[in-house]
Amino acid sequence: MEIIFSLAVGIIFGLGVFQMLRHDLIKAAMGFGILFTGVNLFILSVGAYDGVAPAYTTLAENAQISDPLVQALILTAVVIGFGSYSLLLAIINVISRRFKTIDSDEVDSLKN
Amino acid sequence: MENNFFVLAVVFAPLIGAVVALLVKDDLTSRWIGFGSSVLSALASIYVLVMNLNVGPQLYRMGGFEPPYGIVFTVDLLSAFFGLMAAVVMSLAFLYTVTCNDKAVKQRSFVSMFLCMQTGLIGAFYTGDIFTLFVFMELMVLSSVGLTAISDNKLGLEAAMKYIFISGMGTLFLLLGIAAMYASFGSLNMADIAQQLGTDERPFLAVASEIMLLCAFLLKGAVFPFHFWQPDFHTTAPTPVSAVLSSVVVKIGIYGVIRMETLLFVAEANIIGNVVLILGIISIFFGGLAALATYNGKRMLAYSTFGQIGFILLGIGWGTPLALAAALVYAFNHAFIKSALLMLFGVVASRTKEKTAALVDTVGVGKSLPGYVGLVYLAGGLALAGLPPMNGFMSKFALMRSGVDTSSWWLVGLAIGGGLITSMYMIRTWQSVFQRYPGETTAKLKDEGMYDKPYAPAILIGACLVLGLFAQPLFDVAERTVEQISDPQIYISATNPQTASASLEIVEGE
Numbered sequence: 001m002e003i004i005f006s007l008a009v010g011i012i013f014g015l016g017v018f019q020m021l022r023h024d025l026i027k028a029a030m031g032f033g034i035l036f037t038g039v040n041l042f043i044l045s046v047g048a049y050d051g052v053a054p055a056y057t058t059l060a061e062n063a064q065i066s067d068p069l070v071q072a073l074i075l076t077a078v079v080i081g082f083g084s085y086s087l088l089l090a091i092i093n094v095i096s097r098r099f100k101t102i103d104s105d106e107v108d109s110l111k112n
Numbered sequence: 113m114e115n116n117f118f119v120l121a122v123v124f125a126p127l128i129g130a131v132v133a134l135l136v137k138d139d140l141t142s143r144w145i146g147f148g149s150s151v152l153s154a155l156a157s158i159y160v161l162v163m164n165l166n167v168g169p170q171l172y173r174m175g176g177f178e179p180p181y182g183i184v185f186t187v188d189l190l191s192a193f194f195g196l197m198a199a200v201v202m203s204l205a206f207l208y209t210v211t212c213n214d215k216a217v218k219q220r221s222f223v224s225m226f227l228c229m230q231t232g233l234i235g236a237f238y239t240g241d242i243f244t245l246f247v248f249m250e251l252m253v254l255s256s257v258g259l260t261a262i263s264d265n266k267l268g269l270e271a272a273m274k275y276i277f278i279s280g281m282g283t284l285f286l287l288l289g290i291a292a293m294y295a296s297f298g299s300l301n302m303a304d305i306a307q308q309l310g311t312d313e314r315p316f317l318a319v320a321s322e323i324m325l326l327c328a329f330l331l332k333g334a335v336f337p338f339h340f341w342q343p344d345f346h347t348t349a350p351t352p353v354s355a356v357l358s359s360v361v362v363k364i365g366i367y368g369v370i371r372m373e374t375l376l377f378v379a380e381a382n383i384i385g386n387v388v389l390i391l392g393i394i395s396i397f398f399g400g401l402a403a404l405a406t407y408n409g410k411r412m413l414a415y416s417t418f419g420q421i422g423f424i425l426l427g428i429g430w431g432t433p434l435a436l437a438a439a440l441v442y443a444f445n446h447a448f449i450k451s452a453l454l455m456l457f458g459v460v461a462s463r464t465k466e467k468t469a470a471l472v473d474t475v476g477v478g479k480s481l482p483g484y485v486g487l488v489y490l491a492g493g494l495a496l497a498g499l500p501p502m503n504g505f506m507s508k509f510a511l512m513r514s515g516v517d518t519s520s521w522w523l524v525g526l527a528i529g530g531g532l533i534t535s536m537y538m539i540r541t542w543q544s545v546f547q548r549y550p551g552e553t554t555a556k557l558k559d560e561g562m563y564d565k566p567y568a569p570a571i572l573i574g575a576c577l578v579l580g581l582f583a584q585p586l587f588d589v590a591e592r593t594v595e596q597i598s599d600p601q602i603y604i605s606a607t608n609p610q611t612a613s614a615s616l617e618i619v620e621g622e
Contacts, residue, residue, distance in 0.1 A: 020281075025273070032280055039287050046295040070294070073243060077287060080250050084280050087254055091261055091273050098269060110267050110344045 005045035012038035025092045025102040032088060036081035040074050116163065116170040119185050121156040122195060123238055125149050126202075127231045130224035139218045140210070146223040147206040150230060154199035157234070161192040165592065169606035171240075179240075179608045180301035186240030186607045189593040190374075190440075194237045194367050197444050198360045201451050202230045204568045205352040208455050211565035213462055214264050216350040222262065226353065228255040229361075236364055240607050242290050243300045246283060249332070249364065253279045256357060260349040264467055268348040271341075278341045282331035289324030292317040303607035306375045306600055314379075322377050326384065329372070333365020335425065336394045339418050343402075346414035347469075351458025351564065354410060358417045359451035363443055366424055370436070373428065374597040385429045392425030393526055400533035409457045409469040409541055413450065416496065416537070419530060420446050426527060427511050433598060435514035437590040442507040444586065445495070445579060449504055452572035453492045455564075459485060460545055462564040464555040471544060473555035478546030480557060485566050486546035488573045493538030495576050498531050503579035510587070 016038055019031025047067030055068040096102045099109075129149025133142040163170055169188040173179065187195070209217050209226070216222060232252030239245050253276070261272040294300055296315040297308045309318065327338070334342035346358045369388060373381045399419025403412045424446070427439025461469040463477050478486050495502030498509075508531060515524040579586060596602050 020277075028277065032277065035281075035284055039284055039291065042288065043291040043294070046291055047298075069300075073291075073294075076243070076247060080247065084250065084254055084276065087257060088273075088276050088280070091257070091269065091276065094261070095269055095273060098266070107270055107273070110270055110348070 001049050002045065005041065005049075009038055009042045009045065012041060023103050023105060025095065025104050025107070026089075028104065029085065029088045029092055033081070033085045036077070036085070040077055040081070043070050043074050043077065046070050115172045116160070116187075117172070118156045118159050118163070119170050119172040119187050119238060122153050122160060122199065123185070123231060123235045125153040125156065126227040126234075130227035130231070133223040133227065134220070139220065139223075142220070142223045143206070143210045143217065146227055147203065147210055149227060150199070150203040150206045153230065153234065154196075154203045157192070157196045157199040160187055161189075161196050161589075164189050164192045165589070169603065171606065180299050180304035183244055184240045184301065184607060185238045186303065186603065187238050188603050188606065189589070189596045190367070190370065191237050193440060193444070193589065193593055194363060195234050197363070197447050198230070198233050198237060201360050201447050201572075202233070202356060204572055205356045205451065205455075207571075208355070208458070208564065208568040209352045211567065212350075212352060212458075213562065213564055214350050214467070216259075216262050216264050217352070219262055222259065222350075225255040225258045228252075229259065229353075229356070233360060233364065237367055240302050241300055242293060242302050242305065246287050246290055249286065250283050252361065252364075253283060256349075256353065256361065259353045260345060263348055263350045263353075265348045267344075268350075271344040271348040275341050275345045278338075279331070282328045282338075285324045286328035289321040289328065292321035292324070296321070301607065302371075302375065303604040306378075307604050307608070309376060310378065310600065322372070322380065325372060325376075326369070326387070329365045329368030330391065331365070332368065333362050333421055333425075334418055335365065335388075335421060336391045336398060339395070339398075342418055343406075343411050343414040346417065346454075347408060347411040351455060351461070354414075355451040355454040355458070358414055358454055359447040359449075362417060362421055363447065366421070366428070366439075366443055369425070369428055370439075370597070373431070374436075375600050375603055378600060381431060385431045387429075388425045389429030389523065392422040392429055393523055395419060395422030395425065396527060396530035397422075397533075400530050400537075404533060404537050407470055407472070409460070409471055409474060409545070410454065411469075412471075412537055412541065413454050413457060416534065417446075417450055419534065420450070420496070422530070423508070423511060423527060426523060427514065430514055430518050430520065432514055432518055433591070433594045434517060435511070436594045436597075437587065438507060438510035438514050440590040440593060441583075441586055442511055444590075445503040445507045445576065448572050448576050448579070449492055449495045449502075452569040452576065453489070453496065455569040455572070456485065456489050456492065456566060459564050459566045459569070463557055463562070465558055466555055468555055470555075471541065472553045474545050475554050476545070476548050476550035477554065477557065479549060480560075481563065482566075484570070486542070488566065488570050489546060490542050491573050491577065492569070493535070493542050495573070495580070497535030497538055499535065501577065501580045503576045503583065506580055506583040506587075 016035035051064040051066035053063040172185040235248035331338040403415035495504035
């Protein structure tokens with residue numbers, strides 16, 4: 001399981017970084033979202049698959065329970081990632097109307 | 113130790129104010145509500161600092177769980193020191209907001225976003241849980257992005273977009289570092305992690321996590337290789353926001369580096385110190401020269417922040433008790449000076465019709481402002497350059513003194529040179545804005561009496577003068593802070609009393 005997870009995290013990170021560096025701002029924003037997913041997957045792989053039963057259930061009496069904290073962390077991280085992703089898309093939306101473009105090279109009026 | 117309710121009050125009074133401010137229809141009332149809750153937070157933070165000095169570290173355990181399991185706010189002297197600085201500067205920024213004429217501050221969401229920023233800022237200083245640190249930082253980043261996006265300056269949107277990408281990446285790597293920390297130690301409590309880092313062998317993931325945390329904090333502090341977003345973002349934000357961003361928000365990076373050096377990665381303090389020294393001296397020159405060459409007053413001050421952070425990093429890099437105390441005093445003084453100067457440039461810019469802060473457009477604008485504004489600006493410039501009798505002199509003197517003690521002559525010489533650059537650009541802008549007469553290039557001015565009132569910067573510079581003339585109390589607090597943070601066990605035993613009592617039993621058993 002760990003190998004699959006580490007491969008998945010690596011691939012998602014690679015994809016995210018590649019998307020993030022694109023000229024198209026919307027694609028870059030998607031790269032941001034993908035990177036957040038990669039980090040969430042990394043947090044999940046830290047502890048969720050150590051045990052076999054979910055915590056705080058009747059199943060857990062004899063079996064080894066999996067770590068509930070990582071799931072709580074992901075829940076928080078997902079909400080935060082969703083918030084920043086939607087704020088980013090909203091800003092890009094306004095930029096596309098004000099600058100009439102979403103090419104990151106042309107959104108460049110701030111000069112020294 | 114008992115829960116101290118005031119710790120919560122400092123962090124969450126602004127959050128409650130944010131909700132109340134959204135319910136009010138009138139924008140001026142909501143700004144006064146913002147000022148009120150910010151002042152409440154500042155008063156509570158003073159109380160927390162005093163309790164810290166008299167009793168010891170203050171705690172609040174959320175939900176009553178015993179550490180290391182629950183979320184805990186641990187306020188030792190370092191947190192209380194930075195929290196007090198942030199709360200006081202924030203409340204004065206709100207005072208400026210009340211008298212501000214920008215369109216942005218009249219938006220309904222402005223006050224609540226600004227208050228959320230204060231919650232994030234102080235929460236990040238106060239928390240003893242590393243994941244909560246991430247949450248508070250992200251709250252601060254998102255609200256400051258929103259504040260800059262609604263700025264009167266049309267380019268604020270572009271700066272906000274740049275910042276959310278870069279800072280989003282920064283917090284992402286912070287989260288990755290935190291996850292690596294959790295993978296290595298199975299704990300998110302900073303005291304618990306510090307204890308395991310102090311005793312156990314170092315897992316590979318912990319080293320990776322150290323690098324990621326350091327990069328994230330340096331990015332927040334806008335230190336040399338991670339600085340490129342900072343001038344854009346600080347220039348285009350609305351005046352009260354940019355005053356806070358450039359003075360207090362960058363100090364989160366400083367706080368994080370100090371925490372890493374003295375609590376989490378004490379064994380690697382030398383490596384962190386050397387990295388920070390090199391980056392600091394590059395920052396001083398890069399920031400100083402860029403400030404000299406730029407065309408816009410606010411941008412000049414933003415670059416100057418970049419340089420001044422370098423001075424603070426020098427103190428952290430030298431790492432002797434005197435140098436650390438000097439760095440803390442420097443951080444405190446710089447917060448007051450820089451916020452006052454940015455507000456003053458906001459006052460000058462608000463006098464012109466297009467609210468421009470470009471240096472060619474503001475020639476002689478100061479002539480149509482009350483006379484004391486020019487004096488206050490000159491005093492602030494002297495303080496920033498480090499000339500007596502202002503507080504900047506005291507902090508720079510202490511820093512150079514500690515550099516001489518560690519006999520790093522090269523760095524001291526370079527730092528003094530960097531300081532001279534500061535006085536060059538400050539005096540130059542003072543002359544052009546307040547001494548010369550309006551020329552052909554000067555922008556059109558508004559009607560007589562239409563400008564943001566400079567009460568808040570005057571109070572701040574007054575505080576700078578007082579801190580310069582009576583510097584001893586601040587140095588005492590800083591010295592006690594350094595005394596406390598040089599022993600990580602104080603923080604650990606304050607947060608986790610069980611582990612401390614366990615070690616006591618061992619001592620008794622012997």
